[in-house]
Amino acid sequence: MSLRADAVLFDKDGTLFNFGATWDVWAAEVIAHLSGGDHHLQEAMAASAGYDLTRKRFHSDSPVIAGTNLEAAECLARVLPDRSLEEVELYLMKAAAEAPLSEAVPLVPFLAQLAAMDLALGVMTNDSEFAARAHLQTAGVEGMFDFIAGFDSGFGAKPDPDPLLAFAVATKIAPERVVMVGDSTHDLQAGRAAGMQTVGVLTGPALTAELEPWADVVLSDIGEVLGWLLAAE
Structure with missing residues (x-):
């Protein structure tokens, strides 16, 4: 059996978990709190974060979608006169760990299939590592990954390639044999810059046309990654 790669590195939000069903709901609760x-404060926060209060969903160009926890906190703190950036950042980190999760596909059997093929698996998210591990633990899959990193893990944040290259170093796999799977241009730009293969998925806000310039292929969701890995070139 010939595979296109020896390792798969996943983004988290919009990739392992459906973005809208998870974060659109969470954001409404955060803004209300x-x-x-x-x-008036709700409207100001929504405008700053690129969130539609009426439809309860992020605009496609929201800076929060592919941003770090700190960048999301900056969007909200700038319009909250009585709260410091540090206070808002800490609140978001803790609140994010309890966000309602909607798996893009049933993760346990999907990841078990990949692991059975001796693929190294990792997660690199612009969320905090604390929230990432909490989400993966809740889904019952934290122990299935060889590498888990957030924007605050010491490797940097996407679209910088450094955190992706840290995964390659940790698993001792050449970057060109790694597939970066993500739902945003940040994910795919980082993958290209790292010299990795790139797969876009449509379980986040980005459309096919936005992802195609940076992706080797755009798939409906991560469930189609296995077939792509197995396809002969």
């Missing part, structure tokens, strides 16, 4: 019920 931080505003203290003040409608």
Whole structure:
């Protein structure tokens, strides 16, 4: 059996977990909490974060979608006069760990299939490592990954290639034999810069046309990755 790669590195939000079903719902709760019920503050936070209060979903160009926890905190803190950036960042980190999770596909059997093929597996997210591990633990898959990193793990954040290259170093696999799978241009740009193969998935806000320039292939969801890995070139 010939595979296109020896390792798969996944983004988390919008990739392992469906973005809208997880984070659109979470954001509405966060905005309501931080505003203290003040409608004007809710509108200001939503505008700063690129969030539609009426439809309860992020705009496709929201800086929060592919940003780090710190960048999300900056968006909200700048319009919250009584809260410091540090306070908002800490709140978001803790709140994110309890976000309602919607798996893109049933993760345990999917990851077990990949592991059975001797593929090294990793997660690199622009969320915090604390939240990432909490989410993966809740889904029952934390122990199935050889590498888990967030923007605060010491390797940097996407679209910088350094955190992706850290995965290659940790698993001792050449970058060109690694596939970066993600739902945003940040994910795929980082993968290209790292010299990796890139797979885009449509379980986040980005459309096919946005991902295609940076992806070797765009798939509906991660469930199609296995077939792509097995396809002969």
